[in-house]
Amino acid sequence: MIVYINGDFLPKEEAKLSPFDRGFLFADGVYEVIRTYNGKLFRYEDHMDRLRRSMDSIKLEYDLSSIKNIIHQLIEYNNLDKNESLIYIQITRGISVPRSHKFPESVLPTIFISTTQIEENDTDRKKGISIITLEDLRWKRCDIKSVSLLPTVLSNEEANKKGAREAILFRDGLITEGTHTNFFAAKDETIFTAPEGNHILSGITRKIVLELCNQLDIPISEEFIKKDKLKTFEEFFVTSTTKEITPVIKIDSLTVSGNQPGQLTMILQNEFGKLTITN
């Protein structure tokens, strides 16, 4: 596998980072995950806008204009032209020697980009998944796509241990989102999801779902769902770049929509599929 790091295209074994990199020492960095459909980047500008917002939020400056070109080169070097790729981009504040909280002066950010082949598997999307609820342990800037992911790593691990595919998180009794997904519910033909703000990441797939709802005249309510009202909803799904629109058929011990993907979920999945086919 060839990866890109600080200006070089290298076999992954030769890509090296300083232990003084602030990404390693402080999780002082941000990232993005993009994918291709039909070999073409999907919603590239949306992802770059979010990366810019994340960088601005942590006061990190980096010129993103060459990223698309680098990605295309990586796809070529890794012979992924005929496959679908998942692209990971991470930018950190660079190196601080000696270790110090203070931002370093005149230090270049570290940039790392990798591309991997997507092994398509639509079982979860067709059959739906079980998820669990857990307390949201994260900080108050979940809108920043920060590499500081320990709370969601731990929550996701707890879900895995319990045989679930995702954990959805609640703060003060309100559902925010999943560990790496946005969360949606539906009832009375209306779609519900948490509002944008500092308690959730503004998912690109979330944005697409809302666009599709608008096109299909499906009413949207961007309000927090109360954890203790989950049983009053008819269907649920989670969204992300890699999970697309994945139906939820069980939350903790609550079986939903007869253990099957719900109607609205399937309509939205179908419309989303059309976008990917024509990408």
Ligand SMILES: Cc1ncc(COP(=O)(O)O)c(C=O)c1O
């Ligand atoms: C916390 C969180 N919420 C939501 C999402 C979904 O975002 P997107 O649809 O842009 O992949 C992610 C993706 O990684 C995430 O980490």
